[in-house]
Each structure stands twice: as C-alpha cells, then as structure tokens.
Amino acid sequence: MKNPTDRRTFLGAAATAGAFFAGRAARAGEAGKPALLGGEPVRRASFSSWPRTDARDENNLLEVLRSGRWFRGGGDKVNQFETAFAELTGAKHCVAVANGTSALTTTLSAIGVGPGDEVIVPPYTFIATVNAVMLQYALPVFVDVDPETFQIDHAKIEAAVTDRTTAVVPVHLGGSPANLDAILETASKRKLSVVEDACQAHLAEWRGRKVGTLGTAGCFSFQVSKNLSSGEGGAILTNDGDLAERCYAFQNNNRGRAVDSYNFRYVGGRATNLRLTEFQGALLLGQLTRLEQQSATREQNAAHLTSLLREIPGIAPAKMHEGVTRNAYHLYMFRYHPDAFASLPRARFLEALKAEGIPASGGYSPLNRESFLQAALDSKGFRRVFSKEVLDGYRDRNQCPANDRLCEEAVWFTQNMLLGTRGDMEQIAAAVRKIQAHGADLAKA
Numbered sequence: 473m474k475n476p477t478d479r480r481t482f483l484g485a486a487a488t489a490g491a492f493f494a495g496r497a498a499r500a501g502e503a504g505k506p507a508l509l510g511g512e513p514v515r516r517a518s519f520s521s522w523p524r525t526d527a528r529d530e531n532n533l534l535e536v537l538r539s540g541r542w543f544r545g546g547g548d549k550v551n552q553f554e555t556a557f558a559e560l561t562g563a564k565h566c567v568a569v570a571n572g573t574s575a576l577t578t579t580l581s582a583i584g585v586g587p588g589d590e591v592i593v594p595p596y597t598f599i600a601t602v603n604a605v606m607l608q609y610a611l612p613v614f615v616d617v618d619p620e621t622f623q624i625d626h627a628k629i630e631a632a633v634t635d636r637t638t639a640v641v642p643v644h645l646g647g648s649p650a651n652l653d654a655i656l657e658t659a660s661k662r663k664l665s666v667v668e669d670a671c672q673a674h675l676a677e678w679r680g681r682k683v684g685t686l687g688t689a690g691c692f693s694f695q696v697s698k699n700l701s702s703g704e705g706g707a708i709l710t711n712d713g714d715l716a717e718r719c720y721a722f723q724n725n726n727r728g729r730a731v732d733s734y735n736f737r738y739v740g741g742r743a744t745n746l747r748l749t750e751f752q753g754a755l756l757l758g759q760l761t762r763l764e765q766q767s768a769t770r771e772q773n774a775a776h777l778t779s780l781l782r783e784i785p786g787i788a789p790a791k792m793h794e795g796v797t798r799n800a801y802h803l804y805m806f807r808y809h810p811d812a813f814a815s816l817p818r819a820r821f822l823e824a825l826k827a828e829g830i831p832a833s834g835g836y837s838p839l840n841r842e843s844f845l846q847a848a849l850d851s852k853g854f855r856r857v858f859s860k861e862v863l864d865g866y867r868d869r870n871q872c873p874a875n876d877r878l879c880e881e882a883v884w885f886t887q888n889m890l891l892g893t894r895g896d897m898e899q900i901a902a903a904v905r906k907i908q909a910h911g912a913d914l915a916k917a
Contacts, residue, residue: 506910507827509917514903515829519896522888523701528761532754542750544568544724549753554707556760560675561682563690563709565716568753569723572671572693574746575706576604576641579689581742582718583639583665585610587857590636592664594624594650595840595875597643601669602839605641606848609857613637614840616872620791622646622805622882625874626654630662639665644673644683646884647699647800651793652678652686659687667691674700675767677798684709689719694756699770699802699887700763702752723747770801770890773897777804777890780901786812787904804885805835807878814911818880821907824914828903831889835882840870 505511532549541547550568558566569575585591587609593601595614605612615632618625622645629640640659642650652668659666666687670676674692676683684690689712694705708719721728723746778789786809792799808818816824818834825832848854849863889896907914 504906506824506906506914507829508824509910509913513827513829514906515896515899517829519831519889520891522886522891523696523759524762526758526762529755529758532758533751536750536754539750544747544749544753547750547753549750549757550748551753553753553756553760556757557707558709560760560763561685561709563682563685564711565709565713567708567710567716567719567723568748569706569708569719570746570748571695571704572691572698572706573600573604574723575671575691575693575708576600576667576669577607578719578723578746579667579691579708580604580608580610580639581722582715583667583688585638585665587853588636589638590634592629592632592637592640594643594645595838595870595872596622596624596645596836596878597669597839598671598836599839599842599844600671601641601643602845609853610638611636611858611862611866612845614870614872614875617875617878619807619874619878619881620788621648621650621793622790622878623648623650623793624655626651626658629655630658633658633662633664637662637664639667639688641667641669642687643669643671644676644800646790646803646805647673647676647887648790648792649673649676649678649683649796649799651795652683653795656686665689671695671706672698672802673800674698674802675763675798676800677796679795680797685711688712689715694752697886699767699800700756700759702748702755702759705748705752705756766891767798767800770887771799773890773892773894774799774801774804776894777897777900780897781806781904784812784901784904784908786810786908801890802887803835804887804890806883807881808883809881813908814915816907816911816915818883820914822883824907825903828906830900830903831886833884834879835884836879838872838876838879840872840875 507513544550554566554568585608589610590613591605593612596617602612615628616625642655668684668687668690670684670690671693673683689710692707694702696703710716722743725745726743781787788807790805
C-alpha cells in the first residue's frame with residue numbers, strides 16, 4: 473500500500489514547482505512588448521472552467537430522471553437541499569425558489585412591500601435588486617456607495633429614510649458583506665425590514681455568522697455563474713417561521729406545505745409559481761459537497777493576489793469592512809487609476825489585459841441613471857400610485873456621484889479565475905505590471 477504521506481508530499485512539491493515556474497514565466501513575460509502591440513502574452517492557458525461537475529451530479533440527476541417525479545413536491549431533492557442549506561448557514565428556515573430574482577420578489581412580497589412604499593437599495597448592483605422592488609410598485613431609493621469597499625455607504629442610509637420607507641436591501645456585492653452592524657442598527661431604530669441580497673455571497677460571513685441570516689431574510693442566487701450553481705435557482709433564508717411559511721406559499725400559488733394540493737394559504741391576496749425543480753435540487757445537493765473547499769481556494773488565491781496588486785501604483789483592491797470574517801469572492805474587484813498608467817483609458821487597459829490572457833470586465837454602469845427607471849415612473853401604474861411631486865423629484869433625489877466614479881474605475885475578475893494556483897495569481901499581477909510599464913505606448917497606439 474502506498475504511503476499517503478508520500479503522496480501528499482509529492483503533490484505539495486508539484487504544486488510548489490508549478491507555481492514557481494509559472495511565476496518565472498510571468499516575470500519573463502513582463503519584460504517583453506505588450507501582446508496588444510504584437511508581443512508574447514503573459515498567459516496562454518485558459519482559467520478554470522465553470523461550472524464544475526462530477527459523478528455525484530450525474531447520479532443525482534439520473535435518480536430524478538428515472539423517478540419521473542421531476543417537480544417540486546413529487547420527489548425530495550428540493551426538500552433535502554433546503555434542509556442542508558439551512559444547516560450549512562445556521563438559518564432556521566430555507567425556502568428554495570426559481571432564481572435569485574424570485575427570492576427577492578418573494579421576500580419583498582411576503583414582508584408586505586407594496587404600492588406606494590420605498591425600499592433603499594445601492595446603485596452598484598445587478599438590475600434584479602431594483603426589478604424586484606419595482607414589481608411591487610414600490611420606489612427604489614438609491615443610497616450612494618463607499619468606493620473603497622464597493623458596498624452601500626451605510627452612513628448615508630438614515631438620511632434617505634422617509635415615512636414611506638419599509639425596507640433596506642443591502643447587497644453583499646461580489647461576495648463581500650456590507651456593514652451589517654450599522655445597517656441593522658439603523659433599521660431597528662427606524663423599524664425597517666432588512667432583506668440581505670446575498671445572491672453573490674455564498675458562505676460569506678459577518679463576525680462569524682453567515683450572511684443571509686442576520687437580517688429579516690437573506691436571498692441567494694444559484695444562476696450558472698454563481699459560486700453555488702444549478703443553472704438557475706435561488707433560496708431564501710430566515711429565522712422567522714411565519715415569514716418562511718408566507719414565502720413558501722407565495723412561490724407556490726398560495727399553497728402551503730400541507731399534503732393537500734389545494735390547501736390554499738392567504739398571504740395578502742397575491743401569489744405565483746416560482747418553484748425550484750427536482751433537477752435543480754439534485755444539482756445543488758452535489759454542488760454543496762464542493763462549496764467549502766472551493767471557497768477556501770478562492771480566499772487563499774484572493775489574499776495572494778491582493779498582496780501583489782496592492783504593490784502596483786494605480787491599482788486599489790476593494791477593501792473589506794472590519795466586521796467581515798469571510799469574503800465569498802464571487803468577484804475579485806479593484807479600482808483602476810489611469811494616472812499611474814500614463815493616462816491609459818480603462819477600456820484600453822481591459823483590452824490589453826485580455827490580450828495578455830487575463831479576461832476582465834469594467835463591471836456595472838450607474839443603475840440609478842438607466843432609462844428603464846424613467847420608463848417605469850412614466851407608466852400608468854406608477855403615476856396612479858405616486859404623486860407628481862414625488863415622481864418629478866425622483867432623479868434629483870437619487871444622484872450618486874461616488875457610484876458614478878466607481879463605475880468608471882472598477883475592474884472585475886470572475887470567481888473561476890481564483891480556483892487555480894498561486895502561479896495564476898502571479899501571472900495576473902505580471903500582466904498588470906507589464907501594461908503599466910508600457911502604458912504610454914499602449915495609449916498612443
């Protein structure tokens with residue numbers, strides 16, 4: 473029998489050697505002409521593919537397929553996932569739904585957000601956060617961001633509260649928790665619900681507690697790019713048993729968990745079908761078995777990448793609030809300052825990174841300035857619910873200058889890029905240094 477210690481020693485040595493040679497290759501690549509100008513790229517290999525699957529996923533899916541019970545309630549995969557996810561996060565209750573948007577919509581409906589209400593949201597988030605509010609014929613009220621953390625500026629929330637405000641939706645953007653101490657304190661003082669948008673923050677923690685369990689409820693997405701994926705899917709966590717029942721009934725056409733299919737439960741007169749399927753429940757059960765190990769890998773690589781990038785002038789990795797004890801790193805985010813790169817525009821910087829084999833994006837545009845907002849405010853429904861004075865003053869009330877700047881500076885790497893080796897992180901940093909060294913040439917070309 474082979475000695476497992478010897479095998480671990482060999483694998484550890486191989487990984488160290490791989491990182492060493494990748495680092496040497498990266499440093500050699502820094503010295504040459506930028507790939508965008510005809511030089512050799514720092515990296516030619518693809519980053520880790522996503523999503524990942526193994527035999528457990530196949531077996532779980534085949535079990536559902538052969539059972540013929542593909543719908544929620546027909547089998548037991550969704551129920552098993554709800555139990556497992558609640559236990560993993562420390563929540564008392566979990567309700568699975570069709571996607572992250574459904575989780576937000578269901579929760580806002582279940583807590584009673586409705587026409588004429590206001591809900592506080594950040595402007596730096598995916599559009600679903602706002603769509604869920606507007607589906608209730610409620611007004612999203614944007615509170616500016618803290619550019620250093622990319623999160624909602626908690627110090628500005630209270631000033632945005634009015635007698636119409638019913639909830640705050642902090643977004644744990646990129647997997648890094650917003651300042652929940654301050655947000656929960658303000659919400660308690662002003663008697664507001666806190667719906668955590670944790671769609672990008674699986675296993676993230678605030679002071680040792682999993683996000684999604686500290687507010688009134690927490691909403692998660694399992695869309696294909698997410699750290700926990702089933703193609704589409706979502707879940708709601710809460711410690712409030714009555715709220716969990718209302719959420720379940722809302723996404724199940726006003727039908728409770730009782731065996732009787734026609735045992736309707738009144739939840740305010742509105743409900744719909746936002747159920748998760750047994751196939752997605754089966755996928756999630758398999759994906760859960762790998763989530764912790766993958767999360768640890770992302771954390772380790774992100775820490776190493778941050779140590780490299782913070783040494784490069786003009787690159788400012790996103791900071792975390794003091795209460796963050798775990799970052800999920802669905803995104804690795806930093807701000808790019810062109811002055812340190814010979815005034816190379818961010819668009820050209822991103823283009824140069826891609827040419828070096830490092831895919832990146834510029835992230836979100838200013839959500840509070842998007843045209844769909846005005847189209848909604850001009851619609852018959854909103855004009856019937858809100859006064860002309862409120863609607864006419866909406867744009868001026870929702871200016872977010874810090875977010876405008878952040879949207880011009882942000883750069884993102886996706887979570888799968890953090891599932892590789894330390895050598896991969898060395899290559900990312902090498903590409904940035906190479907671009908900086910040739911910033912003037914790239915700007916002229």
